Amino acid sequence: MALNDAATLVAALRSAGLKITPQRLAIVECLAGDATHPTAQELYERLRDRFPGMSVATVYNTLSALDSIGFCLRLDMGGAIRFDPNVAPHDHAVCARCGAIRDVAIAQEQQRPAAEDCELPGFQVERVERIYRGVCARCTAAA
Numbered sequence: 384m385a386l387n388d389a390a391t392l393v394a395a396l397r398s399a400g401l402k403i404t405p406q407r408l409a410i411v412e413c414l415a416g417d418a419t420h421p422t423a424q425e426l427y428e429r430l431r432d433r434f435p436g437m438s439v440a441t442v443y444n445t446l447s448a449l450d451s452i453g454f455c456l457r458l459d460m461g462g463a464i465r466f467d468p469n470v471a472p473h474d475h476a477v478c479a480r481c482g483a484i485r486d487v488a489i490a491q492e493q494q495r496p497a498a499e500d501c502e503l504p505g506f507q508v509e510r511v512e513r514i515y516r517g518v519c520a521r522c523t524a525a526a
């Protein structure tokens with residue numbers, strides 16, 4: 384289920400019900416190699432020179448379709464929606480100064496409860512996630 388080879392990309396787009404276009408392939412390729420959890424706007428800016436006719440909405444809709452079939456994750460951390468090519472369970476560390484987001488592997492002893500094992504009366508749990516908040520190395524160095 385990783386977005387890292389051409390055949391998987393094409394299969395992912397097809398199963399999301401999307402026509403395979405050079406733009407869509409480039410959008411998915413661009414996300415696949417990106418560990419910074421970019422927004423649709425950021426990916427759009429990277430691709431805009433190659434595809435002058437493409438819109439931010441195309442980027443957003445393509446990635447949202449892939450999220451709906453589990454090929455990427457849509458992250459709502461407050462602010463613009465970000466996209467994550469890493470669909471394996473993991474946590475995130477967020478820098479309070481620059482907003483950078485990085486992946487944090489989940490250690491055995493930190494295993495999160497599965498959503499279906501959570502009992503919150505009056506609340507339907509869909510996902511459990513953990514966010515580490517602090518200051519990234521670059522911002523610490525710049526201080």
Ligand SMILES: [Zn+2]
Nearest residue numbers: 478481519522
């Ligand atoms: Zn930072």
Ligand SMILES: [Zn+2]
Nearest residue numbers: 467469485486
């Ligand atoms: Zn992530």
